[in-house]
Amino acid sequence: MSFQTVPLDRVQRRSGAVLLVGIIVLLAALAARLAYINTTLRPRLVAIASKQQQGRSVIPARRGMIFDTRGRVVALDRQVPDVFVDPALVDDVERLAAELAPRVNLPARAVADRIRRGANSRFVLIAPGVDAVTAEAVRSMGNAAVGLAERARRSYPHAETMAHVLGWVGRDGHGMEGIELAYDAHLRGRSGQRTMIRDARRRALGRLGQLPVSPVDGGHLVLTIDAEIQLIAEEALAAGVRRFEAEGGSAIVMSPKDGSVLAMVCVPTFDPNEPVTAESAAARRNRAVTDPVEPGSSFKPIITCRALEDGFVSTTERIDCHMGSHRFGRRLVKDTSPQGLLDIRGIITRSSNIGMGIIAERMGNEVLHDTLRRFGLGERTGIDCPGESSGVVYPLHRWTSYSPTSVAMGYEVLVTPLQLINAFAAIVNDGILMRPRLVRELLGSRGEVIRSLDSPRIVRRVVSSQVARYVAQDLLVSVVENGSGRRAATGPYQVLGKTGTARLVYSDRGGYEPGAYLSVFVGAAPVADPQILVLVMVRRPNPQIGYYGAAVAAPVVGEIIKRTLAYLEVPPKAKSGLASL
């Protein structure tokens, strides 16, 4: 027995030691494995870790305010509370919904559904942007699962009045239309970012991953628009549209000397505070810049300028207007008030299509085409408004022998209301075409002036000063004093202007629609030194009540001029009798 014992003990010790040392080697190999994980596999694993652990939260930048030309706030961010529910803290969904629903004016079922659908999140929006009373009612519930979160919400104090100019801001904080869209980059600023370490349920661990990036607040804007004039224009236009049972209309008030737009309204309008409730996208369109129309007779002064400038007609020449009925080629053209011989003043004052057509035929297609282009038609005015249409001036090769008579009457050419008033502004402004504008100044987030757009921007001279002055001070004054524009002279100011009545094509197909008219008037006052230029277009008035520009649009322009000049404290014209005293 003892013979065997010695080798067995030795075998046991040796094999036991070998196996245990083997285990130690195994453990050491696992330590090497750790090093391998931390070197070769590390990049991929660290990427996984940071991807799942880091959550970015946005620090919103404050959107800049918009002021009118006199510093009134017309758009600002307001902090409004959102009502939300944290489903993780809700014990009984039905009971909570029953308690919460009446306070936020929602059906209990809708609230319960919303909570259930968001059961996996910790933030279920119940009612966005509630008022203070609702907020207090929700707060008084004292339920930890229901919370109020402040959120910036764009607010427009002037609501409908400024809607088309300003546009609105979408849920994501981006400008959707108007100035809000055109200057979105300036207003929006740059949002900051905070990187937080989060647990697996996306809750912040309160530890910063990286240094936060501070937001850069948006800058402010000062418009050329005057909110008061805007209100005057909107009220007058809406009243005119209502009175003539029209489909809608546009009005623009401009300072002719520097191209500043003082007011720009469209009717019907919408509430930019609740843009999604507007009946249709059409109501949200700023038709004053997006929709080109055939301007009708209001176009005649533009042609007249060139005709006088280049001697196609003189101020004294008398043209036979064929007693209101004349054939140009095979087309029969009629005048509403038949006349025999008329000089250019008579043609404009009576708005004679025949007289104007004869002059236009003398000018020919090339000169007419060049005239339109010189007045900036067929191209965008460059106003700071998104979606501006360039209108339509056909290329010369598509013009026919009938084109001169058509263009002379304001057909075969499509202009936006803004293009039309801007062309008129050139006539009133001694023949110099300006670039219209809506924004006067760009301010930084602390109110410092970043860029002033105050200096007027001249496009070109379109007609000589003498001709422009003659057309404005003589012909267009005569229209209001003696002709079709009489109803624009409603106040103590002397007004100049031109009427226009155009037939409208069907909205869904070609051809002119019977009984569908566009009533136009463009007027300026006071005559001696025009401070404001006003355009009014009324779309599809009820022809039973009236449809001529003289009847429908001219009174609206008169009303706007009267109230605006009073607001601007422009002294009424001195009565000649008083002056001579």
Next chain:
Amino acid sequence: MTLEGHNKPAQSAAVFIVAMALMAIGLVMVASTSASLDRSSFTWPLWRTPFGRQMVFVLIGFAVMIVTSRLAMPLLASPEMRRRTSQVAFVIAVACLIAALIPSLASPHRGSHRWLRLAIGGIGGMDIGFQPSELAKLAMVAIVASLLTERGADPRSFRRCFLPASIAIAVCVLLVGMEDFGTAALLAGIGVAMLFVAGCRLRHLSVLSAVGACGLTVLLYAAPYRLARLTAYKELWEDPQGKAYQPLQSLTTIASGGWLGMGLGSGVQKYGYLPESRTDFIFAVICEELGIFGGALVIGLFCALVWLGLRAMLAAPSRFERLLAFGLAATIGLQSAMNIAVVTVVTPTTGISLPLISAGGSSLLTFCLALGVLAAISARGNKMASLSLEADVPGRRVVGMARMGDATAW
């Protein structure tokens, strides 16, 4: 026993120190991993928090280790006593394993572990239960050591030695393997290693290994999720949110720490990303917070324990104690290696805890008991060497002296 005062065994003290170091690291890491957004690690009553429970277990465990190291000395000295003790432990362990299979006695599942509930309602709000598979590890090592050595057993004999020991191993492996594949594999490995070290014939061993491999394969296919874990391990990068989620998160946790770690308590992965971060995967969190160096330190401490076990085995005054020391050291070493292999995704995921560190009382107390026995063997070995005296086999004095020469030469 009057001699123990003035011959303080240095090696058993080293066992205590290393074990204490591991338990202290474990306690701190359990406190760290139980932090969450909902509550702090240290709320009152403390004993209801994972940290508080672990604190209690560590204190009890340390006491168990000291007491065992003292009480085991006379037990180990008597062949009759150690045989009886081994048999009783084995019978209790098998009874508990069977009881845990009876649904009414078992706690609800936690992972793949079966729990046996001791006191309904618990004591002082602490739910008391234990995992019989932990006890089975100790009992199996003891009974195999006993069967292979006692009463003049010859390990080369198939019928008198090899067969009874193999049956004891098979009983434990099969009963544990019903629920816990990882621990069963561990038991099988330790059992075969003990047979080999005892000096059984390789012919017998290879037959047993073949049978065992078949058995483990059957266990593998018996539960589909075990196969799924195997495939998930192979497709680590393919399905990061699905099957491979846990192993990938484990690697991510390790890599997050880098060499020096994010700092104690600063880990992020424990906040819901890494499943079982407090128990089976606590080693990954150690690496995340204390770095690769921290992880290597823990591995080093386990190596030290195995080394101390090896020294105790070499110095063991009897074959029983030698085999017992080997079995216990192998259990600690293999289990820690298996756990770390799972965490570092060297092997597929199995539910094996990290000895002395993972949160949980059963495992901690079992290993404290094992280390107490190891310390006792170590102390006895030293004392016998100094006395050149073997109590159980009279007339082996010369052999004992020769053995010491062997040990120093090795």
